[in-house]
Amino acid sequence: MKKAITILIVLISFNAFAEKKYQRTYFENGTIKSEGWIENNHKTAFWRFYFENGTLKKEGHFSEDKEIKYWKFYTIGGTIEKEGHFLNGKKTNWWLFYDSNxxxxxxxxxxxxxxxxxxxxxxxxKLISASKYKAGKKIKEWTTFASFKKDNKFSDLK
Structure with a gap:
């Protein structure tokens, strides 16, 4: 009987630790700073972060405290700034960057x-130029569609 009680206590303790909880944090002025899911003391699932004025700063998914999937970032004025993919906390694939309009x-x-x-x-x-980068360094630039088409296949843009 003692062994069964011990196992039950261990299982209950593990379940309490592994429980998925919704968490909110706040700035000193009382406005929301962040909100999202915590599991095993790590950010997981969908999260939102805010500027101190209350506007949305960024939103996306986590897995064990690392950004994953698609994220959107906003300016303090509330307009979209950039959006793109994360893989294990690192930006990857295509990212879109926006102007003030x-x-x-x-x-x-x-x-x-x-x-x-x-x-x-x-x-x-309107598309005005294209560049190619390798590990952060620009290796080629095109300013006309004809020159780009001559050097590249459209399948390279996937």
Whole structure:
């Protein structure tokens, strides 16, 4: 009987530790700073973070305290600033970057938090140039569609 009680206490303790809880933190002025899920003392699932004025700063998913999946970032004024993918806490794949009018300014392929692949530049929603990066260093730039098409396949943009 003692052994069964001990096992039951261990299981209850483990369950209490592993419980998924919704957590909110606040700035000193009382406005919300962050909110999301905690499991095993790690951020998990969907989270939102706020500026001290109460506007949304960023939102996305975590797995064991590391950013994963798709995230969006906002300016203190509430407009979208950038959005893209994370893998194990590092920016990866295509990221979109916006101007103050929420129009795409440029989009880049990233790997391990740095440009790695193509970066497309826009002005007034029109493509004006393209660059290619390797491990954060620019290795080529094109300012015309014809020159880009000559050097690349569109399948490279995936």
């Amino acid at each position: 929420e129009k795409i300014n440029h989009k880049c392929q990233l790997k391990d938090n740095q440009k790695n692949g193509f970066c497309l530049m826009y002005k007034n929603e």
